Amino acid sequence: MSDNALPATQTPETAPFSRTPRLLRAVVPALPFLWLLIFFLTPFAIVFRMSLSQPATAQPPYTPVIDWAQGLAGLWAALGELNIDNFLLLADDYLYVASAFSSLRMAAVSTLLLLLIGFPMAYAMAKAPENRRPVLLVLVILPFWTSFLIRVYAWIGILKPEGLLNTVLISLGLIDQPLQIVNTDIAIFIGVVYCYLPFMVLPLYATLEKMDWTLIEAAQDLGCPPWRAFWRITVPLALPGIAAGALLCFIPIVGEYVIPELLGGPDSLMIGKTLSDEFFKNRDWPLASAVAVVLLIIVVGPVMVYRELETRRLEKAR
Amino acid sequence: MTEARTEARTEARKRDSLAIGAVRRDFAPWLDPHAKPLIRFDQVTKRFGDFVAVDNLTLHIYEREFFCLLGPSGCGKTTLMRMLAGFEEPTQGKIVLGDQVVSGIPPHRRPVNMMFQSYALFPHMNVEKNIAFGLVQDGLPKQEIADRVAEILRLVQLTPFARRKPDQLSGGQRQRVALARALVKRPKVLLLDEPLGALDKKLREETQFELMDLQVNLGMTFLVVTHDQEEAMTMADRIAVMDRGTIRQIAPPGQVYEQPASRYVAEFIGDVNIIEGRIAASDAGRLRIARTDGEGELAIEAPPGVATQTGQEIAVALRPEKLVLHREPPAGAQNLLSGEIWDIGYLGDWTIYLVKLASGQIVRVSRANASRFVEQPLTWDDKVHITFAPEAGVLLTQ
Structure with a gap:
């Protein structure tokens, strides 16, 4: 019975921990850090080191290679040969700069499209009768039950010149020549918006679902027409959801490779595709690594900005 | 003309000679057959599917009256108020405010303001902006908005808190912001939905008297919805006791208590x-x-x-x-x-x-x-x- 005689000051949250071994208490929070260390930070260190190397026709295809036989001296010798030539090349070569900008533009436009489509969807879901919401939620998640690749391939079937869309449009008499959609940027936009829609809708829905709709009634009661109440009340209060959805979509779209590869044309410039070409076609691992590092920096930037804004918002609320 | 009215009123008073409870001197427009009501619910029915929330109800409320709708939850009192605010449309019957039939007019064009039970303060705006919101919607000049907000902040004693966000206020302060936000528009009728429901007992009693003073000083018409009979008894000029969508009795508090019209009213009050x-x-x-x-x-x-x-x-x-x-x-x-x-x-x-x-x-x-x-x-x-x-x-x- 002595187990039950916990001091009154202990809160229910901390109480169970007092009986768990100290070691376990230290290990549990350490596990995710360990995971990130092994599977993210270490590979990134390798990639970063590779981005400072030079390509070589050898195995592995870059120099310098650390000669571990010489011990620390070998490590120092290798480190001395590292330089930032690859990054200078990236900044110099129009192709890389253009593909980076093209990716950012592609991601920005897609995110905007996703917001324009996703917001009304999430809004309608949040406004739907409570007993119908779980069904709508499942419908949003349903595409995940099929392989991502298969879904992108299915879009080829729909969009290609003799595909479903063109057949229907021609048989309706709306067009007489099939539209060339596959292998254009439009196909990429369609694929990206389709694939990322759940990532936009879900955070928006989570925010809007918690929304206190009497605030809208209060705004109307104070003389605010419904559309203005939407801009003055609903949108500002949904901002955290908008930011979360936009980031969840924007970041992976910047580095998106599969969709532009399958649906885009030869001149669709995306940094993910450039990276892959550099790595597999040109076998220039160091340059590909440099592209990967730049991509990471591009993507981490907006996350840092968001975190900063969020902290400032929370501090203000205090 | 005025003499005739005074006489009619005195006559009516004699007929109804029991003046019980806290009666405002010379204020009983409902006894004056010539008085024109400010709000008229005329045979109003509201159905939600099969449920009849308000059942063929007729009710007159006069200018400067402090009127309480009192009843258990589900008796239709809130629906009645929401119909006046414009959030619900009556299924049958009409609602007249002043000289205007308000049915079909959207809430943002009605000259009434509501204080919500949850207060419904905008969490992303500070006290000042919350209060100014309604005036901004009306497109008033900036200086006038600032003056009126400052004036109402003084009235509800919240001047030092003007820059705070709602989540940095106590329950009582939030209640006063909600009140100020509705009052600052100087509505024809102020609707209050369970205005004191979220306050603790002591604060509730104090606020009751504050509300009464405010209403008399501003000369405004207040319509309050409450399930708390003590609240209704203290504040109201007249109480309408409601039961399943109908009114069982409308009378001043003392009369409702001492001359209940039915067993339901007698048992509901006290x-x-x-x-x-x-x-x-x-x-x-x-x-x-x-x-x-x-x-x-x-x-x-x-x-x-x-x-x-x-x-x-x-x-x-x-x-x-x-x-x-x-x-x-x-x-x-x-x-x-x-x-x-x-x-x-x-x-x-x-x-x-x-x-x-x-x-x-x-x-x-x-x-x-x-x-x-x-x-x-x-x-x-x-x-x-x-x-x-x-x-x-x-x-x-x-």
């Missing part, structure tokens, strides 16, 4: 003992009632204007504080109920005695503890006799 019986005889305004439990007769005063006939089944409502307890049956008592003390509740200012009659009925008697010491205090199982004056009993025919 504590009451109901003695059932039959009219045995009637003479010179006095009724003799034969008790259904066969324990004798009661004598009560016949209420004016209520048609009664001998043999009619009726109920007598007796408020606990109007009953007197005796150890020995007093000689010559017209109304005598005998029993023994079943239970005692000591509240400090009052003591509640539950007396069990021979029939098994429990009668509630309350006694003010006017002196600090009692020589022979009553205790459990003591034989007691209850008497009351003939005018203390209220005859209920419904």
Whole structure:
């Protein structure tokens, strides 16, 4: 019975921990850090080191290679040969700069499209009768039950010149020549918006679902027409959801490779595709690594900005 | 013209000579047959699917009145208020505000403002911006908005908190922001949905009096929805007691308490003992009632204007504080109920005695503890006799 005689000051949250071994208490929070260390930070260190190397026709295809036989001296010798030539090349070569900008533009436009489509969807879901919401939620998640690749391939079937869309449009008499959609940027936009829609809708829905709709009634009661109440009340209060959805979509779209590869044309410039070409076609691992590092920096930037804004918002609320 | 109106009012007052409770001097527009109501609900019905929330209801509310809709949850009082604000449209009937039929006018164009039960303060705006919101919507000049916000902040004593966000305020402060936000637009009618529901008891009492002062000083018409009878009794000029979409009685608080129109109203407002019986005889305004439990007769005063006939089944409502307890049956008592003390509740200012009659009925008697010491205090199982004056009993025919 002595187990039950916990001091009154202990809160229910901390109480169970007092009986768990100290070691376990230290290990549990350490596990995710360990995971990130092994599977993210270490590979990134390798990639970063590779981005400072030079390509070589050898195995592995870059120099310098650390000669571990010489011990620390070998490590120092290798480190001395590292330089930032690859990054200078990236900044110099129009192709890389253009593909980076093209990716950012592609991601920005897609995110905007996703917001324009996703917001009304999430809004309608949040406004739907409570007993119908779980069904709508499942419908949003349903595409995940099929392989991502298969879904992108299915879009080829729909969009290609003799595909479903063109057949229907021609048989309706709306067009007489099939539209060339596959292998254009439009196909990429369609694929990206389709694939990322759940990532936009879900955070928006989570925010809007918690929304206190009497605030809208209060705004109307104070003389605010419904559309203005939407801009003055609903949108500002949904901002955290908008930011979360936009980031969840924007970041992976910047580095998106599969969709532009399958649906885009030869001149669709995306940094993910450039990276892959550099790595597999040109076998220039160091340059590909440099592209990967730049991509990471591009993507981490907006996350840092968001975190900063969020902290400032929370501090203000205090 | 004015003289005629005053005369009519005096006449009406005489006819309805019972002025009970806290009555505002010379304020009773509902007694004036020439007075024009500010708000008229005309045979209004509201259905939600099969559920009838408001059932063919007619109600007139006058300018500068503090009017309370009182009833249990689900009685339709909130629906009635929301129809006036424009959030619901009546299924049938019409609502008139001033000279304007308001049905079909969207909420943002109606000259009424509402204080929401949850206050509904905009969490992303500070106190000042919350209050200014309605004025900004009206497109008033910046300087006027600033002046009016500053003025109302002073009125509700929130000037030092102007820059705070709602989540940095206490419950009482939030309530005052909500009030200020609705008041600053100077609406024809201020609607208050359970305005004090979220406050603790002490603050609620203080705020009741503040609201009353505010309403009189601003000369505004207040329509309050509440389920708290104490709140309604304290603040209202008139109370409408509602039950399942209909109004059971509209009267000033004192009248609702002392002259309930029906058993429902008598039981809803305050504590009451109901003695059932039959009219045995009637003479010179006095009724003799034969008790259904066969324990004798009661004598009560016949209420004016209520048609009664001998043999009619009726109920007598007796408020606990109007009953007197005796150890020995007093000689010559017209109304005598005998029993023994079943239970005692000591509240400090009052003591509640539950007396069990021979029939098994429990009668509630309350006694003010006017002196600090009692020589022979009553205790459990003591034989007691209850008497009351003939005018203390209220005859209920419904």
